[in-house]
Amino acid sequence: MHDLVIFDCDGVLVDSEVLSNQVMIDNLAQYGLHLTLAECMSLFVGGTMTGVRDKARDLGADLPDDWTDQIYSEIYERLRAGTPLVEGIPELLTQLDAASIPYCVASNGRPEKMQITLGQNGLWERFSTVMFSAHVLGSGKPDPTLFLTAAQQFGAKSPVVIEDSENGVTAAIRANMRCLAYAAHDDGARLATLGAEVFTDMSHVPGLLGL
Template sequence: MQQKFSAVLFDCDGVLVDSELITNSVLREILQENGWDISVEDCLEIFIGKALKDQWEPILQNTGVRIDDAWLTDFRTRRDAALRTQLQAIEGSFQAVDAIAQVYGPRIACVTGADRAKVEMQLKLTGLDKFFDDRVFSGMEFPRSKPAPDVYLAAADSLGIDPRLALVIEDTATGVTAGVAAGATVFGYSSGGPTSTSPETLRRAGASAVFSHMEQLPSLAIDAA
Protein backbone atom coordinates (compact mmCIF):
# COMPACT_ATOMS: atom_id res chain seq x y z
CA MET A 1 0.00 0.00 0.00
CA GLN A 2 1.25 3.48 -0.87
CA GLN A 3 0.32 7.05 -0.04
CA LYS A 4 -1.51 8.94 -2.76
CA PHE A 5 -1.01 12.25 -0.94
CA SER A 6 1.54 13.78 1.42
CA ALA A 7 -0.97 13.83 4.30
CA VAL A 8 -4.65 13.33 5.07
CA LEU A 9 -6.40 16.11 7.00
CA PHE A 10 -9.77 15.23 8.52
CA ASP A 11 -12.49 17.63 9.58
CA CYS A 12 -14.08 16.46 12.84
CA ASP A 13 -17.80 17.24 13.20
CA GLY A 14 -19.81 15.32 10.62
CA VAL A 15 -16.74 13.48 9.33
CA LEU A 16 -15.28 11.68 12.34
CA VAL A 17 -18.04 12.15 14.92
CA ASP A 18 -21.82 12.34 14.64
CA SER A 19 -22.16 15.55 16.63
CA GLU A 20 -24.04 17.99 14.43
CA LEU A 21 -27.62 17.16 15.44
CA ILE A 22 -26.65 17.12 19.12
CA THR A 23 -24.91 20.48 18.99
CA ASN A 24 -27.58 22.05 16.81
CA SER A 25 -30.35 20.87 19.11
CA VAL A 26 -28.72 22.57 22.09
CA LEU A 27 -28.20 25.75 20.06
CA ARG A 28 -31.81 25.77 18.88
CA GLU A 29 -33.03 25.36 22.47
CA ILE A 30 -30.96 28.35 23.60
CA LEU A 31 -32.08 30.49 20.66
CA GLN A 32 -35.70 29.70 21.46
CA GLU A 33 -35.09 30.68 25.08
CA ASN A 34 -33.83 33.99 23.71
CA GLY A 35 -37.03 34.54 21.73
CA TRP A 36 -36.18 33.15 18.29
CA ASP A 37 -38.70 30.47 17.30
CA ILE A 38 -36.31 28.94 14.79
CA SER A 39 -37.14 25.67 13.05
CA VAL A 40 -34.87 22.65 13.02
CA GLU A 41 -34.34 23.08 9.29
CA ASP A 42 -33.41 26.77 9.53
CA CYS A 43 -31.10 26.16 12.47
CA LEU A 44 -29.24 23.52 10.49
CA GLU A 45 -29.10 25.69 7.37
CA ILE A 46 -27.80 28.80 9.13
CA PHE A 47 -25.31 27.34 11.58
CA ILE A 48 -23.90 23.97 10.48
CA GLY A 49 -20.35 24.16 9.26
CA LYS A 50 -19.80 27.69 10.52
CA ALA A 51 -18.10 29.09 13.62
CA LEU A 52 -20.85 30.23 15.97
CA LYS A 53 -18.97 33.39 16.95
CA ASP A 54 -19.03 34.42 13.27
CA GLN A 55 -22.81 33.99 13.10
CA TRP A 56 -23.56 36.67 15.67
CA GLU A 57 -25.51 38.83 13.19
CA PRO A 58 -28.54 36.57 12.56
CA ILE A 59 -28.69 35.88 16.30
CA LEU A 60 -28.71 39.62 17.03
CA GLN A 61 -31.33 40.27 14.36
CA ASN A 62 -33.70 37.61 15.67
CA THR A 63 -33.15 37.81 19.44
CA GLY A 64 -31.80 41.29 20.11
CA VAL A 65 -28.89 39.61 21.91
CA ARG A 66 -25.31 40.34 20.87
CA ILE A 67 -23.58 37.14 21.82
CA ASP A 68 -20.45 37.54 23.95
CA ASP A 69 -17.96 35.31 25.75
CA ALA A 70 -20.41 34.58 28.58
CA TRP A 71 -23.13 33.56 26.10
CA LEU A 72 -20.73 31.31 24.23
CA THR A 73 -19.45 29.76 27.46
CA ASP A 74 -23.00 28.88 28.52
CA PHE A 75 -23.70 27.36 25.11
CA ARG A 76 -20.51 25.30 25.18
CA THR A 77 -21.20 24.05 28.70
CA ARG A 78 -24.66 22.82 27.72
CA ARG A 79 -23.40 21.48 24.40
CA ASP A 80 -20.58 19.51 26.00
CA ALA A 81 -22.93 17.99 28.57
CA ALA A 82 -25.15 16.71 25.76
CA LEU A 83 -22.20 15.42 23.75
CA ARG A 84 -20.82 13.46 26.70
CA THR A 85 -24.01 11.42 26.94
CA GLN A 86 -25.02 11.12 23.27
CA LEU A 87 -21.96 11.32 21.01
CA GLN A 88 -20.99 8.47 18.70
CA ALA A 89 -18.38 8.15 15.99
CA ILE A 90 -19.57 8.36 12.39
CA GLU A 91 -20.25 4.81 11.24
CA GLY A 92 -17.04 3.38 9.82
CA SER A 93 -14.87 6.39 10.69
CA PHE A 94 -12.74 4.54 13.25
CA GLN A 95 -11.94 1.78 10.78
CA ALA A 96 -11.26 4.26 7.96
CA VAL A 97 -8.87 6.36 10.03
CA ASP A 98 -7.16 3.21 11.31
CA ALA A 99 -6.54 1.98 7.76
CA ILE A 100 -5.24 5.36 6.62
CA ALA A 101 -3.04 5.79 9.70
CA GLN A 102 -1.39 2.43 9.00
CA VAL A 103 -0.17 3.83 5.67
CA TYR A 104 0.33 7.53 6.44
CA GLY A 105 1.61 7.17 10.00
CA PRO A 106 1.86 10.58 11.70
CA ARG A 107 0.97 12.41 8.50
CA ILE A 108 -2.69 12.66 9.42
CA ALA A 109 -4.36 15.42 11.42
CA CYS A 110 -7.75 16.56 12.68
CA VAL A 111 -8.44 20.06 11.36
CA THR A 112 -11.61 21.70 12.62
CA GLY A 113 -13.42 25.00 12.83
CA ALA A 114 -14.67 24.16 16.32
CA ASP A 115 -13.05 24.99 19.66
CA ARG A 116 -10.17 22.76 20.69
CA ALA A 117 -11.70 21.63 24.00
CA LYS A 118 -14.77 20.28 22.21
CA VAL A 119 -12.80 18.49 19.53
CA GLU A 120 -10.33 16.89 21.92
CA MET A 121 -13.23 15.75 24.14
CA GLN A 122 -15.03 14.21 21.16
CA LEU A 123 -11.95 12.39 19.92
CA LYS A 124 -11.35 11.00 23.39
CA LEU A 125 -14.98 9.94 23.87
CA THR A 126 -14.90 7.96 20.62
CA GLY A 127 -11.36 6.58 20.97
CA LEU A 128 -10.23 8.40 17.84
CA ASP A 129 -7.73 10.45 19.84
CA LYS A 130 -5.15 7.65 19.63
CA PHE A 131 -4.71 8.30 15.91
CA PHE A 132 -4.06 12.03 16.13
CA ASP A 133 -2.00 12.61 19.31
CA ASP A 134 -1.25 16.35 19.33
CA ARG A 135 -2.06 16.83 15.65
CA VAL A 136 -5.34 18.64 16.30
CA PHE A 137 -5.85 22.11 14.81
CA SER A 138 -8.68 24.50 15.70
CA GLY A 139 -9.74 27.30 13.37
CA MET A 140 -10.86 29.27 16.41
CA GLU A 141 -7.20 29.78 17.30
CA PHE A 142 -6.66 31.83 14.15
CA PRO A 143 -7.98 35.27 13.16
CA ARG A 144 -10.00 33.61 10.39
CA SER A 145 -11.67 30.21 10.64
CA LYS A 146 -13.19 28.18 7.82
CA PRO A 147 -14.06 29.03 5.01
CA ALA A 148 -10.67 30.78 5.16
CA PRO A 149 -7.77 28.36 4.59
CA ASP A 150 -5.69 29.44 7.62
CA VAL A 151 -6.21 26.34 9.79
CA TYR A 152 -5.44 23.97 6.91
CA LEU A 153 -2.31 25.94 6.01
CA ALA A 154 -1.19 25.78 9.65
CA ALA A 155 -1.77 22.01 9.78
CA ALA A 156 0.21 21.46 6.60
CA ASP A 157 3.04 23.64 7.90
CA SER A 158 3.13 21.72 11.19
CA LEU A 159 3.31 18.41 9.33
CA GLY A 160 6.04 19.78 7.07
CA ILE A 161 4.13 19.20 3.84
CA ASP A 162 3.07 21.29 0.86
CA PRO A 163 -0.70 21.90 1.32
CA ARG A 164 -1.14 21.36 -2.42
CA LEU A 165 -0.18 17.72 -1.86
CA ALA A 166 -2.61 17.16 1.02
CA LEU A 167 -5.97 15.39 0.97
CA VAL A 168 -8.71 17.11 2.97
CA ILE A 169 -11.89 15.29 4.06
CA GLU A 170 -14.87 17.60 4.61
CA ASP A 171 -18.65 17.36 4.83
CA THR A 172 -19.78 20.99 4.39
CA ALA A 173 -19.42 23.61 1.68
CA THR A 174 -17.68 25.87 4.21
CA GLY A 175 -15.05 23.24 4.93
CA VAL A 176 -14.58 22.30 1.29
CA THR A 177 -14.06 25.97 0.45
CA ALA A 178 -11.36 26.20 3.14
CA GLY A 179 -9.53 23.14 1.87
CA VAL A 180 -9.66 24.28 -1.74
CA ALA A 181 -8.44 27.75 -0.75
CA ALA A 182 -5.44 26.08 0.92
CA GLY A 183 -4.64 24.41 -2.39
CA ALA A 184 -5.44 20.88 -1.21
CA THR A 185 -7.41 18.14 -2.93
CA VAL A 186 -10.75 17.88 -1.13
CA PHE A 187 -13.02 14.85 -0.94
CA GLY A 188 -16.54 15.47 0.27
CA TYR A 189 -18.43 13.13 2.58
CA SER A 190 -22.19 13.11 2.00
CA SER A 191 -23.99 10.43 3.99
CA GLY A 192 -27.51 11.41 2.99
CA GLY A 193 -28.45 11.97 6.65
CA PRO A 194 -30.42 14.93 8.05
CA THR A 195 -27.32 17.11 8.51
CA SER A 196 -25.63 15.99 5.30
CA THR A 197 -24.68 18.43 2.56
CA SER A 198 -25.69 17.27 -0.92
CA PRO A 199 -23.03 15.92 -3.28
CA GLU A 200 -23.90 18.66 -5.76
CA THR A 201 -23.27 21.39 -3.20
CA LEU A 202 -19.95 19.85 -2.16
CA ARG A 203 -18.84 19.61 -5.79
CA ARG A 204 -19.85 23.22 -6.46
CA ALA A 205 -17.69 24.24 -3.51
CA GLY A 206 -14.74 22.46 -5.13
CA ALA A 207 -14.75 18.85 -3.92
CA SER A 208 -13.03 16.71 -6.54
CA ALA A 209 -14.79 13.54 -5.35
CA VAL A 210 -17.74 12.75 -3.09
CA PHE A 211 -18.29 9.53 -1.16
CA SER A 212 -21.23 8.36 0.91
CA HIS A 213 -19.78 5.86 3.40
CA MET A 214 -16.56 5.85 5.38
CA GLU A 215 -15.68 2.35 4.19
CA GLN A 216 -15.04 3.91 0.76
CA LEU A 217 -12.44 6.36 2.02
CA PRO A 218 -9.31 4.19 2.45
CA SER A 219 -9.32 3.11 -1.20
CA LEU A 220 -9.66 6.77 -2.23
CA ALA A 221 -6.72 7.83 -0.08
CA ILE A 222 -4.39 4.86 -0.57
CA ASP A 223 -2.81 3.36 -3.69
CA ALA A 224 -2.66 -0.42 -3.88
CA ALA A 225 0.99 -1.40 -4.39
Protein backbone atom coordinates in the same frame (compact mmCIF):
# COMPACT_ATOMS: atom_id res chain seq x y z
CA MET B 1 -0.47 9.43 -3.49
CA HIS B 2 -1.49 11.90 -0.81
CA ASP B 3 1.01 12.50 2.01
CA LEU B 4 -1.44 13.91 4.60
CA VAL B 5 -5.15 13.54 5.34
CA ILE B 6 -6.68 16.52 7.14
CA PHE B 7 -9.96 15.66 8.84
CA ASP B 8 -12.59 18.10 10.02
CA CYS B 9 -13.90 17.00 13.42
CA ASP B 10 -17.64 17.59 13.87
CA GLY B 11 -19.65 15.66 11.32
CA VAL B 12 -16.57 13.92 9.87
CA LEU B 13 -14.84 12.13 12.76
CA VAL B 14 -17.69 12.35 15.26
CA ASP B 15 -21.42 12.40 14.59
CA SER B 16 -21.99 15.54 16.64
CA GLU B 17 -23.63 18.01 14.25
CA VAL B 18 -27.24 16.94 14.82
CA LEU B 19 -26.73 16.83 18.59
CA SER B 20 -25.14 20.28 18.70
CA ASN B 21 -27.69 21.83 16.36
CA GLN B 22 -30.61 20.47 18.39
CA VAL B 23 -29.14 22.18 21.46
CA MET B 24 -28.91 25.43 19.47
CA ILE B 25 -32.49 25.09 18.26
CA ASP B 26 -33.77 24.71 21.81
CA ASN B 27 -31.60 27.55 23.06
CA LEU B 28 -32.38 30.03 20.28
CA ALA B 29 -36.11 29.42 20.67
CA GLN B 30 -35.79 30.96 24.13
CA TYR B 31 -34.54 34.13 22.47
CA GLY B 32 -37.23 34.38 19.82
CA LEU B 33 -35.61 32.57 16.90
CA HIS B 34 -37.44 29.39 15.89
CA LEU B 35 -35.67 27.09 13.43
CA THR B 36 -36.10 23.57 12.11
CA LEU B 37 -33.15 21.19 12.28
CA ALA B 38 -32.62 21.50 8.52
CA GLU B 39 -32.66 25.30 8.71
CA CYS B 40 -30.29 25.37 11.67
CA MET B 41 -27.78 23.05 10.02
CA SER B 42 -27.97 24.92 6.71
CA LEU B 43 -27.31 28.22 8.47
CA PHE B 44 -24.69 27.27 11.00
CA VAL B 45 -22.78 24.03 10.24
CA GLY B 46 -19.09 24.73 9.74
CA GLY B 47 -19.12 28.20 11.26
CA THR B 48 -17.54 29.62 14.38
CA MET B 49 -19.79 30.20 17.39
CA THR B 50 -19.13 33.93 17.15
CA GLY B 51 -20.37 33.77 13.59
CA VAL B 52 -23.43 31.79 14.71
CA ARG B 53 -24.18 34.43 17.34
CA ASP B 54 -23.93 37.29 14.85
CA LYS B 55 -26.04 35.53 12.23
CA ALA B 56 -28.68 34.57 14.82
CA ARG B 57 -28.87 38.20 15.96
CA ASP B 58 -29.30 39.32 12.34
CA LEU B 59 -32.22 36.87 12.11
CA GLY B 60 -33.88 38.45 15.16
CA ALA B 61 -32.57 36.50 18.15
CA ASP B 62 -32.19 38.74 21.21
CA LEU B 63 -29.00 37.12 22.52
CA PRO B 64 -27.21 38.20 25.72
CA ASP B 65 -23.56 39.23 25.71
CA ASP B 66 -22.49 35.95 27.34
CA TRP B 67 -24.39 33.80 24.84
CA THR B 68 -21.35 32.04 23.35
CA ASP B 69 -20.22 30.84 26.79
CA GLN B 70 -23.79 29.76 27.53
CA ILE B 71 -24.25 27.76 24.34
CA TYR B 72 -20.83 26.13 24.62
CA SER B 73 -21.72 24.98 28.13
CA GLU B 74 -25.03 23.50 26.95
CA ILE B 75 -23.47 21.80 23.91
CA TYR B 76 -20.60 20.34 25.93
CA GLU B 77 -23.07 18.91 28.44
CA ARG B 78 -25.02 17.23 25.64
CA LEU B 79 -21.89 15.87 23.93
CA ARG B 80 -20.55 14.46 27.20
CA ALA B 81 -23.74 12.41 27.44
CA GLY B 82 -22.64 10.48 24.36
CA THR B 83 -21.23 11.38 20.94
CA PRO B 84 -20.86 8.49 18.50
CA LEU B 85 -18.11 8.24 15.93
CA VAL B 86 -19.07 8.62 12.29
CA GLU B 87 -19.54 5.10 10.98
CA GLY B 88 -16.43 3.75 9.27
CA ILE B 89 -13.92 6.14 10.87
CA PRO B 90 -12.04 3.51 12.95
CA GLU B 91 -11.60 1.31 9.89
CA LEU B 92 -10.45 4.26 7.75
CA LEU B 93 -7.84 5.33 10.32
CA THR B 94 -6.56 1.75 10.52
CA GLN B 95 -6.15 1.71 6.74
CA LEU B 96 -4.29 5.04 6.79
CA ASP B 97 -1.99 3.68 9.50
CA ALA B 98 -1.32 0.57 7.43
CA ALA B 99 -0.45 2.73 4.41
CA SER B 100 1.77 4.97 6.58
CA ILE B 101 -0.22 8.06 5.59
CA PRO B 102 -0.24 10.64 8.41
CA TYR B 103 -3.42 12.43 9.41
CA CYS B 104 -4.55 15.28 11.63
CA VAL B 105 -7.68 17.21 12.58
CA ALA B 106 -8.39 20.85 11.73
CA SER B 107 -11.53 22.36 13.21
CA ASN B 108 -13.27 25.66 13.90
CA GLY B 109 -14.19 24.11 17.26
CA ARG B 110 -12.37 24.59 20.53
CA PRO B 111 -9.79 22.02 21.69
CA GLU B 112 -11.94 21.37 24.80
CA LYS B 113 -14.83 20.33 22.56
CA MET B 114 -12.63 17.96 20.56
CA GLN B 115 -11.31 16.46 23.78
CA ILE B 116 -14.90 15.74 24.86
CA THR B 117 -15.96 14.15 21.57
CA LEU B 118 -12.75 12.38 20.58
CA GLY B 119 -11.88 11.44 24.16
CA GLN B 120 -14.94 9.29 24.70
CA ASN B 121 -14.32 7.41 21.47
CA GLY B 122 -10.67 6.46 21.91
CA LEU B 123 -9.41 8.91 19.30
CA TRP B 124 -7.96 11.59 21.58
CA GLU B 125 -4.63 9.75 21.78
CA ARG B 126 -4.45 9.67 17.97
CA PHE B 127 -5.22 13.34 17.44
CA SER B 128 -4.22 15.26 20.60
CA THR B 129 -0.75 16.14 19.25
CA VAL B 130 -1.92 16.76 15.66
CA MET B 131 -4.82 19.10 16.34
CA PHE B 132 -5.33 22.46 14.66
CA SER B 133 -8.05 24.67 16.15
CA ALA B 134 -9.30 28.02 14.89
CA HIS B 135 -9.47 29.15 18.53
CA VAL B 136 -5.75 28.54 18.94
CA LEU B 137 -4.61 29.88 15.56
CA GLY B 138 -7.01 32.82 15.61
CA SER B 139 -8.28 32.11 12.10
CA GLY B 140 -11.22 29.92 11.16
CA LYS B 141 -12.65 28.42 8.00
CA PRO B 142 -13.46 29.56 5.30
CA ASP B 143 -10.02 31.15 5.70
CA PRO B 144 -7.47 28.51 4.52
CA THR B 145 -4.96 29.21 7.33
CA LEU B 146 -5.92 26.11 9.36
CA PHE B 147 -5.26 23.76 6.45
CA LEU B 148 -2.12 25.56 5.27
CA THR B 149 -0.68 25.49 8.78
CA ALA B 150 -1.36 21.76 9.10
CA ALA B 151 0.26 20.99 5.76
CA GLN B 152 3.28 23.15 6.58
CA GLN B 153 3.77 21.46 9.94
CA PHE B 154 3.76 18.02 8.30
CA GLY B 155 5.80 19.14 5.32
CA ALA B 156 3.01 17.78 3.11
CA LYS B 157 3.18 18.41 -0.64
CA SER B 158 -0.07 16.65 -1.56
CA PRO B 159 -2.57 16.91 1.31
CA VAL B 160 -6.25 16.01 1.03
CA VAL B 161 -9.02 17.47 3.17
CA ILE B 162 -12.13 15.60 4.34
CA GLU B 163 -14.94 18.04 5.14
CA ASP B 164 -18.69 18.25 5.50
CA SER B 165 -19.43 22.00 5.45
CA GLU B 166 -19.42 24.83 2.92
CA ASN B 167 -16.93 26.82 5.01
CA GLY B 168 -14.61 23.81 5.20
CA VAL B 169 -14.78 23.05 1.49
CA THR B 170 -14.21 26.71 0.67
CA ALA B 171 -11.14 26.78 2.93
CA ALA B 172 -9.72 23.66 1.27
CA ILE B 173 -10.25 25.02 -2.24
CA ARG B 174 -8.66 28.34 -1.25
CA ALA B 175 -5.69 26.35 0.05
CA ASN B 176 -5.46 24.62 -3.35
CA MET B 177 -6.07 21.24 -1.72
CA ARG B 178 -8.15 18.34 -2.96
CA CYS B 179 -11.33 18.15 -0.89
CA LEU B 180 -13.52 15.10 -0.27
CA ALA B 181 -16.91 16.13 1.10
CA TYR B 182 -18.89 13.76 3.30
CA ALA B 183 -22.60 14.27 2.67
CA ALA B 184 -24.47 12.49 5.45
CA HIS B 185 -27.62 14.62 5.61
CA ASP B 186 -28.29 15.66 1.99
CA ASP B 187 -27.06 15.01 -1.54
CA GLY B 188 -24.00 17.21 -1.14
CA ALA B 189 -24.90 19.29 -4.20
CA ARG B 190 -23.86 22.58 -2.58
CA LEU B 191 -20.49 21.12 -1.60
CA ALA B 192 -19.93 19.74 -5.10
CA THR B 193 -20.69 23.17 -6.57
CA LEU B 194 -17.90 24.61 -4.43
CA GLY B 195 -15.41 22.16 -5.91
CA ALA B 196 -15.49 19.14 -3.58
CA GLU B 197 -15.73 15.48 -4.53
CA VAL B 198 -18.82 14.26 -2.69
CA PHE B 199 -19.10 10.84 -1.06
CA THR B 200 -21.71 9.34 1.24
CA ASP B 201 -19.92 6.58 3.16
CA MET B 202 -16.49 6.51 4.83
CA SER B 203 -15.85 3.13 3.24
CA HIS B 204 -15.55 5.00 -0.09
CA VAL B 205 -12.54 7.04 1.07
CA PRO B 206 -9.77 4.42 0.63
CA GLY B 207 -10.76 4.02 -3.00
CA LEU B 208 -10.85 7.78 -3.51
CA LEU B 209 -7.36 8.00 -2.01
CA GLY B 210 -6.05 5.18 -4.18
CA LEU B 211 -5.38 2.81 -1.27
